[in-house]
Amino acid sequence: MQQFFDYLDLFCPLSFEGKQAIEKASVIQSMPKGTIVVEEGKVCHYLYFLKKGAVRGFHNLDGKEVTYWFAFENTFATSLYSFISRKPALETICFMEDSEVVILHYDDLQKLYKTHPEIEHLGRLLDEHYYVMLEERMFSYMFRTAKERYENLVKTTPHILQRMPLGHIASYLGISQETLSRIRNKS
Amino acid sequence: MQQFFDYLDLFCPLSFEGKQAIEKASVIQSMPKGTIVVEEGKVCHYLYFLKKGAVRGFHNLDGKEVTYWFAFENTFATSLYSFISRKPALETICFMEDSEVVILHYDDLQKLYKTHPEIEHLGRLLDEHYYVMLEERMFSYMFRTAKERYENLVKTTPHILQRMPLGHIASYLGISQETLSRIRNKS
DNA sequence: CGCCGAGTTGAACTGAATCAAGAAACGTGG
DNA sequence: CCACGTTTCTTGATTCAGTTCAACTCGGCG
Numbered sequence: 065m066q067q068f069f070d071y072l073d074l075f076c077p078l079s080f081e082g083k084q085a086i087e088k089a090s091v092i093q094s095m096p097k098g099t100i101v102v103e104e105g106k107v108c109h110y111l112y113f114l115k116k117g118a119v120r121g122f123h124n125l126d127g128k129e130v131t132y133w134f135a136f137e138n139t140f141a142t143s144l145y146s147f148i149s150r151k152p153a154l155e156t157i158c159f160m161e162d163s164e165v166v167i168l169h170y171d172d173l174q175k176l177y178k179t180h181p182e183i184e185h186l187g188r189l190l191d192e193h194y195y196v197m198l199e200e201r202m203f204s205y206m207f208r209t210a211k212e213r214y215e216n217l218v219k220t221t222p223h224i225l226q227r228m229p230l231g232h233i234a235s236y237l238g239i240s241q242e243t244l245s246r247i248r249n250k251s
Numbered sequence: 252m253q254q255f256f257d258y259l260d261l262f263c264p265l266s267f268e269g270k271q272a273i274e275k276a277s278v279i280q281s282m283p284k285g286t287i288v289v290e291e292g293k294v295c296h297y298l299y300f301l302k303k304g305a306v307r308g309f310h311n312l313d314g315k316e317v318t319y320w321f322a323f324e325n326t327f328a329t330s331l332y333s334f335i336s337r338k339p340a341l342e343t344i345c346f347m348e349d350s351e352v353v354i355l356h357y358d359d360l361q362k363l364y365k366t367h368p369e370i371e372h373l374g375r376l377l378d379e380h381y382y383v384m385l386e387e388r389m390f391s392y393m394f395r396t397a398k399e400r401y402e403n404l405v406k407t408t409p410h411i412l413q414r415m416p417l418g419h420i421a422s423y424l425g426i427s428q429e430t431l432s433r434i435r436n437k438s
Numbered sequence: 439c440g441c442c443g444a445g446t447t448g449a450a451c452t453g454a455a456t457c458a459a460g461a462a463a464c465g466t467g468g
Numbered sequence: 469c470c471a472c473g474t475t476t477c478t479t480g481a482t483t484c485a486g487t488t489c490a491a492c493t494c495g496g497c498g
Contacts, residue, residue: 125394132390149383151383194382195332203310206317207310231445427455427456428477429454429479430453433479
């Protein structure tokens, strides 16, 4: 649990009571490789903090799985879109390695927001953090070529290359596996 | 000012004191057509609520202006990315019609957050609302064709077609003006 | 040893960009 | 109210990046 709080402290240090309240509301759980926690089309009720492991979110497009995002240790791995909006998730979330997570239910989080202003403050900062990351992605998707996005990925998140198969990375970048293979082998 | 509060009330009704505090911190201003309020590469310090008018955010890509988003009456029109993160804005924001806005400075908003938990609550809800909208756009950009995106635009925000030239709409959809012209003339 | 998944490579095809020219709409001043 | 220039939109021809399909290579593993 300390690992989770360390992450939260990066955004805003919580009081002891705040942490206690969060701890009381959450559960630690193991997720074997292959576990599916969120299904496209269903509302996502849980926030998952990834203590260990790797996760992939993908969308089913005409029978093909297109990767929407990846997540690794020390981030949230949930369909934030569905969790926030209470609308059906746009993607399926699947664990790619044996993993460990901290789980928090939507209703419990709302209660925490009501009773602890400092947690609502933290929630706002987290929302903003994830907003900023999403906008950076949106921007790179609109204004950068697939090659530039690949080079950026190599530079900023090289661990993805080690831990995910090329096909998943290609669809994440918005290109076919063949094109990505060509990009990397002859820059 | 009432118009602004009506918008905020959609997210969460504020107390009289809360509204008073916001009113005290904000300014109403006219923006003639052509006014540029945020410049790409500079940090955006203000939140603009659009009472009336229309706005365009665009990014300079190799000398070409590529539209990133549009905004009309009764929404915020700012580089939320820059405002939140304090990083340089990715886009320039330009008024497309004579407009009226409510302006709120970043520092004043932070003060309001500190002194009024209800405003922080509202801020979280607004952040989440804009996150959800951004994710819907990201999703449609990744998984829908330009034609589908155009049809969706016709269905959900037809006023854009009336109030913005085709070239801007095309680059917003991620295609050339010629292609959009062909799409609409022979579906 | 042979199978299987992952990655590479080649060739043909295609959707969209670009380039270029023309038509239509609009606003301004004479 | 018309003539003019500017901006906006359409249409056609060409080109090109990236997809698709298919075959092949490589490394691990029963």
